[in-house]
Amino acid sequence: MRDVCVIGLGLIGGSLLRAAAASGRTVWGATVSEVDADAASRGGYDVTTDAEAALQRAASADAIVVIAVPLPAVENLLRQVAQHASHCLLTDVVSVKGPMLDAVRRRAPYTRYVGGHPMAGTSRSGWLAGDTMLFRDAAWVVGVEEETDLTAWAEVTRLVLDVGAHAVPLPADSHDETVARISHLPHLFAAILASVGAQGGPLAMSLAAGSFRDGTRVAGSSPDLVRAMTEGNRDALLPIVDDALGRLGAARGSLASTGGLAATINAGHEGALALEATRDAARSGVRIDLTAADAREGLVALGERGGRITGLDGAVALGEVS
Amino acid sequence: MRDVCVIGLGLIGGSLLRAAAASGRTVWGATVSEVDADAASRGGYDVTTDAEAALQRAASADAIVVIAVPLPAVENLLRQVAQHASHCLLTDVVSVKGPMLDAVRRRAPYTRYVGGHPMAGTSRSGWLAGDTMLFRDAAWVVGVEEETDLTAWAEVTRLVLDVGAHAVPLPADSHDETVARISHLPHLFAAILASVGAQGGPLAMSLAAGSFRDGTRVAGSSPDLVRAMTEGNRDALLPIVDDALGRLGAARGSLASTGGLAATINAGHEGALALEATRDAARSGVRIDLTAADAREGLVALGERGGRITGLDGAVALGEVS
Structure with missing residues (x-):
């Protein structure tokens, strides 16, 4: 299981750090908030206010980098990613996917990027609002575009499943x-x-x-x-x-x-x-071979019909759809 | 404590019947729904599908009559009230008060009427959705108009307090x-x-x-x-x-x-x-003497400032306002 580096430790990033650690992964993170960094460190997490150091470590460990900052802070962070961890597998939890995809294409074109968005939250924010169980049974959109590498897609989906969510494969515009x-x-x-x-x-x-x-x-x-x-x-x-x-x-x-x-x-x-x-609808199981020529179409069709990926068996995505 | 006759036994009427009974009052009711009447009877309540019989009993016992049917059914019910229980103290739980007041003035002018509306509910309906505790700490508007007899007002407020709610004195248009x-x-x-x-x-x-x-x-x-x-x-x-x-x-x-x-x-x-x-606002206690010349103005001023009546001490209404 690949290590996980989370940049941004508010409600979503902080919950992801906790849940990924609970699933047995090696995790670390960074936040611009000294208050949140202190609170996370006191909770026993490996957290810094130095995003560059966290990204350098991600590059060495070939970790998944997760962008968990609000959209207005994304461009600046992507510059740092391009500089320090340009070959890492990159995902994010930002709530819009089209503008995020544009920014990645512009700022960090060398990363393997798969967009993400967990449909979970509360009206509270910050590290202390986080919860290891926040994503339990939640839908988590995992982006599928024409250029998406399905091996990278499966790695992000594995992380999503590990933290208790279901993956919904979708292109950015549908999302x-x-x-x-x-x-x-x-x-x-x-x-x-x-x-x-x-x-x-x-x-x-x-x-x-x-x-x-x-x-x-x-x-x-x-x-x-x-x-x-x-x-x-x-x-x-x-x-x-x-x-x-x-x-x-x-x-x-x-x-x-x-x-x-x-x-x-x-x-x-x-x-x-x-x-x-x-x-309440009855759901039936679907298997999508990620190495097949039409795998991308199969994933998107499942997502757009309201289906979810609930497991991975090697290179086969196990889905449910009503 | 005056007996209570509730006509209409959906979520609100059914909860009121239960809560008034639990407070020690003698209660009975009527509903056009045979399903609800059966369910209420099986629950040990004195319930009929014959509204006229229930109203005749209210007239004999000088009970409070509570109209708990939806607005479109009110006119017809008021004709029955005028015929069988025209001198009873009359209140209602209908969610609009101006049209209700107009209908009473037109159809049942001899009753002592004080409008009411509990701010409580769920998205379910019918007798089985009812709950003795539904009104606990809820605001319950008790109408104050120019012609309102404050002795009748206090009797309706006593019922409201008995079922666990707080009374909010208001004219129909404010409500x-x-x-x-x-x-x-x-x-x-x-x-x-x-x-x-x-x-x-x-x-x-x-x-x-x-x-x-x-x-x-x-x-x-x-x-x-x-x-x-x-x-x-x-x-x-x-x-x-x-x-x-x-x-x-x-x-x-x-x-x-x-x-x-x-x-x-x-x-x-x-x-x-x-x-x-x-x-969360701090609230201070207010006493309004219902026999005073300006009692009506005092009640309405309290209601319009967001205050509530939480007790009755003889002819004195005990209020709270922030």
């Missing part, structure tokens, strides 16, 4: 469109709900119950992190926001004219049932 | 504007998020994690109940939807032009912090 839909729009909606609620003053806050608390929970997340992920996914997010605006405008029009909200509410209910059905 | 903000808009947003998410097919459902699940949770509620409450609150809901549309449109414009979402996300974060601060 970005989907997270705009199921993560970035929900964050925008939570922010708007919280603003409209707060406008109602202490009375609104006093009456706020389940629907408001659920709907605004992620508005408690770090605004910098939410900005980084939503603004970083601008191209994919705009058409999704337009879709939502159109639906909200239609609801408004219908309420004002006929007084009815049936179309909006029934469509939402059907969506909620579809989510539940997906969760 | 309706506030619930549009913190309950009806969140339900609309959840429906739209669920629709946009489902549009992404199995892939979107497979990647959906915390923010989407939280943001769409109430889209799983019964569409008929959600329609009844949102459509029933049309006048108060329209300006709130317009506010939300304006904010979402502004976010869209900013993302498209400058690429920035700071204003939206920061405002949302401040709203989330305000909610947390309200929850």
Whole structure:
């Protein structure tokens, strides 16, 4: 099992460092936060504030390098990767994949890069918010592009499986469109709900119950992190926001004219049932030989149908799809 | 302690019947659902499908009558109340108060009516979803209008306190504007998020994690109940939807032009912090003498500042406000 070097030790990077160590790998990391570095060191982890030293060690050990910093810090870090660990297997946990892929192509073209994004989180951030079990049964997108080396892909997937997650093979554009839909729009909606609620003053806050608390929970997340992920996914997010605006405008029009909200509410209910059905759907096993000529197409087709890779047997990816 | 007759035994009515019984009151109820009536009877409750018989018993016992049916069924039930229990103390748990007040004024003008609305619920419905503890520490709006008899108000508040909730004294218009903000808009947003998410097919459902699940949770509620409450609150809901549309449109414009979402996300974060601060705020005790000339104004002022009545000491309401 390859060693793991994690740069950035917030909620996701810190959880990954812990979980990879728990799976038996040799791990080390770096963070610009002295507070987080101290806390991680006190927890017994091999952590520094010197990213260059951590990357040099990764180069010597031929470790996997994991970029776990927010998107705005990525370009600068990639320069360091290109300088100190340009031949390492490189992955990341950044929440947008198209801009990440562009940056890697621009800044660190010699690395073997496979993008990643774990669909897990809480509204807290920083090393102390991390949790060895954060990724348990979570979907973790592992990028498949035309140029992806499937041996490298399998190595990143092995790490993802080792920390308890399932790998979802996807190209960057599918990923970005989907997270705009199921993560970035929900964050925008939570922010708007919280603003409209707060406008109602202490009375609104006093009456706020389940629907408001659920709907605004992620508005408690770090605004910098939410900005980084939503603004970083601008191209994919705009058409999704337009879709939502159109639906909200239609609801408004219908309420004002006929007084009815049936179309909006029934469509939402059907969506909620579809989510539940997906969760409960029977799944069948699929084997994808990573050495086959059509392996890349097979992986992407599985990911786009909502399937997941749950195991690796040599060069065969073991998947589940409903 | 006055007996309690609950008409409508879904999640809220059924929980109220259980909780009022647990507090030592004599309770009975009626529901049009034979399934719910059977289940309640098997649970040892005195329940019928004959609302008229239940109301006749309420008239004999001079019980409090609680209307716990959805708004579209209210008019018809009020005709029965006017016919069989016109002098009973009347309250309700319907989620809009202006339309409810209008209906009572039109259909049952001889009753002593004090509107009510518990801010509690789950996305499930029906008798079996009910829970004796559902109202524990919940806010329960108890209506204060110009014509409200404060002796009747205190009796309804006593019932509210007996089932574990806190009473929030408010006029119907304040209530309706506030619930549009913190309950009806969140339900609309959840429906739209669920629709946009489902549009992404199995892939979107497979990647959906915390923010989407939280943001769409109430889209799983019964569409008929959600329609009844949102459509029933049309006048108060329209300006709130317009506010939300304006904010979402502004976010869209900013993302498209400058690429920035700071204003939206920061405002949302401040709203989330305000909610947390309200929850954690130090509260001081207030005593309102219900026989005083300005008692009505004192109650409403307390409710509109986010305060709650947590006890009754004879004709003195014991409140808390931050």
